[in-house]
Amino acid sequence: EYYQSGWDNSKCKLMLGNVPATQGDSGNRWQDATCHIKPVTGLDEFDKFDNAHVGNPSCVYPDGTSMADWDTITDPTLCALKCLDTLGCVGFNINGGKCQLCVDRDVKANVNGITAYLKSGYAHNYPDVIQVQSAFSRVNGLFQMVGHKHGFPRYTGPNGATLSFERQAVNSDWAAAHWLQSDVWTILEGGHHRFALRSPGGSKPPTQSGWEARTDVGAQLPIDLWTPVAQDYTFLFNACPRGSGIPYNNAVNGGAVTRAVCEAKCNADPACRVIEMAGCSAGGCVGQCMLYRGSEGGEIRNGGCTTDGSMKSFLKPTSISKFARYGSAHVGKNGCAYPGGSWSADLQAIGDPAQCALRCLARSDCGGFNINHGKCQLCTTSDIKPLVNNNNLRAYVRTGQEVHTGAFEYLWADCPRGDAAATATKISDSLTRAQCMALCEASPSCNGMEVTGCLGNPADCGGQCYHFSGVSDGSLRDGNCGHGGDSNALWKLPAYTFLFTGCPRGVGAATWKQIGSSLTKADCMRRCDADIHCNAIEILGCRDNPQCLGDCYHFYGTSDGAIHNECTNDLAQYPGSAYRKLQGGSRCQWSLQAGKACGNTIGPLGKLTETQCAVAIVKNPQCDSNIMAWEPSTQTCRCVPKGGVCGASDNANWNLYTRRCGDTILMETFGSGFCRFDNYQVQNIGHFTEQQCKDKCKVMPTCIASDISSLSGNTWKCQLYTGSGTNFRLQSGDAKCFKKRFSSMTALGNKGSGRCVVSGGAQIGWISNDATDDYCTQSCDASIDCVAAETRPGGSGQQQCHLWRGAATSVTSTSQQGTTCWKKERNCIKAGTIVSKYQRGKCCQSFQQKGMRWVCT
Known part of the structure; x- marks a missing residue:
């Protein structure tokens, strides 16, 4: 702060500490003062590691760069800015006093004389709580983070057991130095190292597979470690809980822990219904945890304890309400794959679906469960195999993982009738249920289907296939056609995901x-x-x-x-x-545009509501199914000719709608390794090809990433990830991670229909002589100043990519055979977001430069 009139014998004051939130208050005494805030240096976006270097075993430079591009930089602050402005850089080393940029996400420790800086959130993110289940019962249960050892988290669990990281170079670290002779994660209990996982340099987190057991001290495989899944607890009141449904004498003291740990303890206890947390503030709860046990459905009330708001009570979700139930069916179309690889005896001892549901909810890799002849059976997948008249099997699928995308609802073993099934069309005399469903899914007018031949082949049926059409929201009932249970009626479900x-x-x-x-x-x-x-x-x-x-x-x-x-x-x-x-993926969304409808239209198609107009346009073969004109005052419906364009005149009485159908969703390769981000949730959906795994995430609205691992034949284990995506990164392992992105590029006209015409000062530049459409459009999408991309025929059957960069007032296309123009349509980041100038995947209409960094305006 600079005071022109001076104060306390000085005109200049330096404010040390946190970055100020505002520029302060001028006040009366110092009304001629001016506040100057130092720009963000960039170094605060990196975690520092002494005597270590980014890259294990060595640093890999960003594409197209070399050491000579930055080895004259010696200041860590300038090196950080260089990294932020270099595509692909996630960390750097000060190596021999010189800057060294790297694309690696791992840090190698015990490297004297080198200081490593890794972007915050790119290192392994260790959970507060880890669940352990093994054949050695004394270590089974929750392990809570209590501190650190060698810079890695240290956990304590049941019977005084500990989970910690040991270094091979440290002689006192017995499991690492003498047993496996490698850096390891190890579980110590009763004075013995019972289990260990090889993890050189900490490259593997403790939740990965590959653990080894010391049978000479009683430990036995299998062992499984996982991060308990967080559940949505409901806030009750700022007081202690009481009631006949949670007797106070049944309450268990959970210790002084965070709320996340308290919830994990409650999740692990099937009888726990409510938690009480002390030490709560705006920043969360850290204090005494009480677990209140009882049966679901009993009374819970405010206990009236005196509190200033620092004591809060939270209700655990009802376990069974998180699942959709299917009779005469089982989870696992091709058999139930068990989480952890085995159907344990303790699960087989559970016969209550509510208790089985709690066990499934505690695991991120459980997609559903069966009550199989009275026994709880957890499964990794959420697909269903229907059975016939089998009362010994009931299937339960986690509704949070159940997305009705192109799915069908089983109705009954008979024909459908009603307004929604007014018209029946015989498709074939010989189709399986799956084939009949696929044809119905591909037909916009098909509301549902019936297939025969189900008594002789209950798994797949196989006979006559009928499709039904009618009023989409009309009545539906069992037609009682007397087929004797030989047919299955299934109805097309809308595309929705459970919230x-x-x-x-x-x-x-x-x-x-x-x-x-x-x-x-x-x-x-x-x-x-x-x-x-x-x-x-x-x-x-x-x-x-x-x-x-x-x-x-x-x-x-x-x-x-x-x-x-x-x-x-x-x-x-x-x-x-x-x-x-579901917006996007395999479904479409109509959006009201700011302008009015143009004059070159077909119609009127009738006096219809907006919804009826949208349905009529999609079904009309003469209409462009992505443009709708509707007049509110007369409820009149019109469309634009297929392959045509709007005329020059606008009609102020009409509303213009456009339809977007998710064809701009991309699944980009993020890198080699497992996808990871803060508080991620993952679902193993089975084995698929690489493209199928990406497509599964593409059509699931809550999925933000997928990865493939464990090749079996021609298919891979496919995992889908949901959550916020904060601090998205890779975890080392034999896997490949794909991240969902919505492209801002739209083709003007059909492929090969014309070159770009860009007005307003943008300049064109050639970037490749051998480019696919995806490479060219993604290159523009990733560049802040790119406004359009153009793909042209090149030599030897190749395709050139040209990008238009700079200011642009309009982007249109002309007709030139074989050339395609792609226009950037929308912003991808919020105003006020700070990014580096060339940060991949960001786009914005305008930016304001601040030093070497940019703010979206």
């Missing part, structure tokens, strides 16, 4: 209305699917009925806006199940 058990609120659910009562989940979804403004639903009556039956509510707002749970804390409210309509 939570509660009430939707937020920008994406700003308003709502009740649509009906005594509706099933599928009925409520279908009515929302038929309403182009509906973003989400809430359906009641799901507690004891996986298909639900109760009041149906529709929610409206910004189509891609955030939706959160905002139910009251009244336990008598009994909130319903909330689902969000």
